[in-house]
Amino acid sequence: MPPIAGVELASVAAGVRYKGRTDLFLAELPPGATVAGALTKSLTASAPVEWCRRNLAEGRARAVLVNSGNANAFTGKKGYDAAVATAEAAAKAIGCEASEIFLASTGVIGELLPAQKVVDAIPALRQGLKSASWAESAKAIMTTDTFPKGATRRTRIGDVPVTINGICKGSGMIAPDMATMLGFVFTDAEIPAPVLQEMLSRGVERSFNCITVDSDTSTSDTVLLFATGKVTHPPVESAKDTHLRDFREALEDLLTDMAIQIVRDGEGAQKLVTIDVTGAASPxxxxxxxxxxxxxxxxxxxxxxxxxxxxxxxxxVGKSGEWADRDKLAIRIGGVEVAAEGAAVEGYDETPVVAHMKGSEILIEVDVGVGRGRSRVWTCDLTHGYIDINGSYRS
Amino acid sequence: MPPIAGVELASVAAGVRYKGRTDLFLAELPPGATVAGALTKSLTASAPVEWCRRNLAEGRARAVLVNSGNANAFTGKKGYDAAVATAEAAAKAIGCEASEIFLASTGVIGELLPAQKVVDAIPALRQGLKSASWAESAKAIMTTDTFPKGATRRTRIGDVPVTINGICKGSGMIAPDMATMLGFVFTDAEIPAPVLQEMLSRGVERSFNCITVDSDTSTSDTVLLFATGKVTHPPVESAKDTHLRDFREALEDLLTDMAIQIVRDGEGAQKLVTIDVTGAASPxxxxxxxxxxxxxxxxxxxxxxxxxxxxxxxxxVGKSGEWADRDKLAIRIGGVEVAAEGAAVEGYDETPVVAHMKGSEILIEVDVGVGRGRSRVWTCDLTHGYIDINGSYRS
Structure with missing residues (x-):
């Protein structure tokens, strides 16, 4: 992934929980950088989520600090204090307000974050800051992920080229309801925070909020989008600016790419499943x-x-509670119509369907026959691997 | 299980799908018998469910005819015609209206019921009618069940002893939203259909609608309650009759017993899990x-x-969307408080909790700290067995 002007990255092994791997990630941003966020709707949200929610309104960011191994969730006031302590230490080192430090934590729920380990690692982190260590950063935030996840897009605002980079993690406890994982997206464009927020909210609705691994919504889900303003381009005033169209599309494309990587790496997943629903009463x-x-x-x-x-x-379809006409329902698997008008298609050719099911990418299309609403969602299969991973996660 | 005056039962191997086992069950009832039912809320309900829904309003029953191996669901008009054909054949043999024959089917979805096999088996079924073959009947309606399920209660209306027997099946595709399985309950009491319906609806809400194996609601879920009226007791006029109290309690107890048997036999289940939630905003x-x-x-x-x-x-708790006070949340496992006031109980004794988790019955108690609403639900664990059973069900 290319560098993003104004973004410097580093990761270290702070020993929060894991041994022999990095577990702390810092991205520093220049003065004037803006931020937007989408956070879990869970009512038992983690301390870092609470911290981000409080500070997003100001829309200013100088850094994001992320640890893996401990979610700092359901840790009460002590957990919140631990989060604040790490933000304050980072702010002091950088020379900014604590409210400009964004936080995320992922890992076990219910154990207090060892804040001192994070604080102690900040000098080493800052010494290692570079503009080109995206893959290492993506590795530092992994938990049960089997590969680091990232995506980049080159687009333009007006005629000026800008870049968007994103890294993310997520594998289990993935369900749509904002945002089901950690994702950090950076651009060198200069975009006011409210515009950034509008584009992010819209993009997340069609990407991260359309994926599910196991229907379990995390306490810690966080997607943050940062803009460094290091590239000079025609000024941006509204998310509806016509010269922002390419950027909006590139951002949505990147968010979708990241979301699909998470499903592809769903715990125990062997197949990526795309589900297209058409003919519904509404989107x-x-x-x-x-x-x-x-x-x-x-x-x-x-x-x-x-x-x-x-x-x-x-x-x-029947259990969803949404209106569907049982006697008009049609289903295609791998492009082959297997059911139509509420019954099996008699004598349909099973051979291509059987072959499709053996592949690693499955396409299911369902038309419910009552309207024009359509939507696409992504998931993965449920395998013995999921049981293995989650029956022994803490041991 | 004891006989129920007025109920005669039989089962045969009709060869609907399975080989070498019974798959068709008939219970005959005397003229004047009443019926109540609770049916799936699925919008893709099966043909037999549709048939029962149409005929329940009359509240009269002379028989229930049930096959396993084929759900006769998503089979369109042909499927409905197949269901009607079996009801008409049974009605002709018994000498009653087709609307007095109740139907249920369980098994594969999307394949047309071979109605002729059912029709052809009716004479043999009727020849085998007896008043004491409850266990055999429960076996005939099994699919992935590993044991036949039934329960009996002896109670009284006024001073007169009456009996309630129930058999049921269900193991996967079990989720609450009425009724997630097949259940057939019989009593020798004389109870008008509307009163029967009111008691059944209330009882199901606290039993079958409080269990889940896999969150998947079936297209075929059916619970039917029949009263033969063969015992003479003080007349019943309303579900609120004080002399019906013992009966109501016995019925609810029996329905709960049956529901728990289904969870205990959840596909791949090794543990029965009881979850008590207290302190919620409402029940x-x-x-x-x-x-x-x-x-x-x-x-x-x-x-x-x-x-x-x-x-x-x-x-x-956080993903449920219901109001909970994260900082008052308390959790007990096996009676031991492991979390209180929104954080782990420091230094709680893990030994009894570890021992409890190794047992076959798990108790989880959660207080969400906002009100007085309480509820109890039952589920089972998710194991490799579930994947094995459902990754190869049709093959």
Whole structure:
């Protein structure tokens, strides 16, 4: 990934929980950088989420500090104090307000963050700051992830080239309801915080909020978007500016790319599943139907077993609670129509469907026959690997 | 299980799908018998569910005919015609209206019921009718169940002893939203259909609608309650009759017993999990929180791994969307307080908790600290067995 003017990165092994790997990531930003965020809707949100929520309104950022191994969630006032202590230490080192330091933590819930380990690591982190260590940064924030995740887009505002880079983590406890993982996106463009926020909220709704691994919404989900303002381009005043169109599209494309990487690395996942719902009463209804299918353990285990068991898709549509015409329902798997007008397509050619189910990317299309609402969501299969990973996570 | 005056039962191997086992069950009832039902809320309900829904309003029943191996769901008009054909054949043999024959089917979705096989088996079924073959009947309706399920209660109306027997099946595709399985309950009492319906609806809400195996609501869920009127007791006019109190309690107790048997036999289940939620804003909120915990794959895999990972319980409370005070939340596992006032109980004795997690019955108590609403739900753990069963169900 290319550098982003104004962003310097570093990661170190602070020993928060893991041994022999990096677990602390810092990105520093220049004075004047702006920030937008999308945070979990969980009512048991973590201390860092609470901290970010308080400081996002100001829209100014000088750094983001992220640890893995400990989520600092459900740790009460002590946990919040621990978060504040790390922000204050970073602010002092950088020479800014603590409110300009954004925080995220991921890992075990319910254990107090060892704040001193983080504080002690800040000098070493700052010494290692470079503009080109995106892959190392993505590694430092991993938990059960099996590969580091990142994406980059080159776009333009007016005629001026700008860059957007993002790194993220996430593998389990992934369900849509903002934002289901940690994601950090940086651009060298100069964009006011309210405009940044509008674009991020819209983009997240169509990307991170359309993925599910296991229907479990995390206490810590955080997506932050930072703009360093280091590139001079026609000024941006509103998210609706016509010269922002390319940027908006590139941002949404990048967020979708990142979201799909998370599903692809879903805990135990062997297959990436794309679900297109059409013919629903509204886009919102289509998304609910899509997620009912994507979250169904019976659909997900059938996919793991490479079984084109579309009866379970029918079941999931039925349980979604959204309006569907049972006798108009149509289902395609891998592009082949297997059910139409509320019943199996008699004598359809199973051969291409069986072959499709053996692949690593599965496409399910469902038309529920009542309107024009459509939505696309992504999930993965449910395998023995998920049980292995989550039956012994803490031990 | 004892006989119920007026009920005769039989089962045969009709070869609907399975080989070498019974798959068709008939219970015949005397003229004047009444019926109440609770049916799936799925919008893709099966043909037999549709048939029962149409005929329940009349409240009269002469038989219930149930097959396993084929759900006759998502089979369009042909499927409905197949259901009608079996009802008409049974009605002709018995000498009653087709609307007095209740139907249920369980098994694969999307394949047309071979109605002729059912019709052809009716004479043999009727020849085998007896008043004492409850266990055989429960076996005939099994699919992935590993044991037949039934319960009986002896109670009284006024001073007159009456009996209630129930059989049920269900193991996967079990989620609360009425009724998530098949259940057939019979009593020799004389109870008008509207009173029967009121008692059943109330009882189901606290039993079958409080269980979940995998959050997947079936297209075929059916609970039917029949009263033969063969015992003479003080007349029943309303569900609120004081002399019906013992009966109501016995019925609810029996329904709960049956529901718990289903969870205990959840696909791949090794542990029965009881979740008590207290301190919620309302009973409804408490139930939603309980089900969010019960349906969380991360909570269920932790239990499978015998890990008292209460952080995941916190997560599930947070994602439920119901009001909870994070900083007052308290969690007990096996009676031991592990979290209180929004944080881990420092230095709590892990020994009894570890021992409890190794047992086959797990108790989780959560107080969310905002009100007086309470609810109890039941679930099971999520194991490799569930993946095995559902990754290869059709093959």
């Amino acid at each position: 919102r209804a289509a998304k609910r139907i899509g997620l009912a299918i994507a979250n169904s353990p019976l659909v997900k285990t059938a996919i793991a077993g490479e079984d084109a068991n579309w009866g379970r898709i029918v079941m999931a | 409804r909120a408490a139930k939603r929180i309980g089900l969010a915990i019960a349906n969380s794959p991360l909570v269920k895999t932790a239990i499978a791994g015998e890990d008292a990972n209460w952080g995941r319980i916190v997560m599930a």
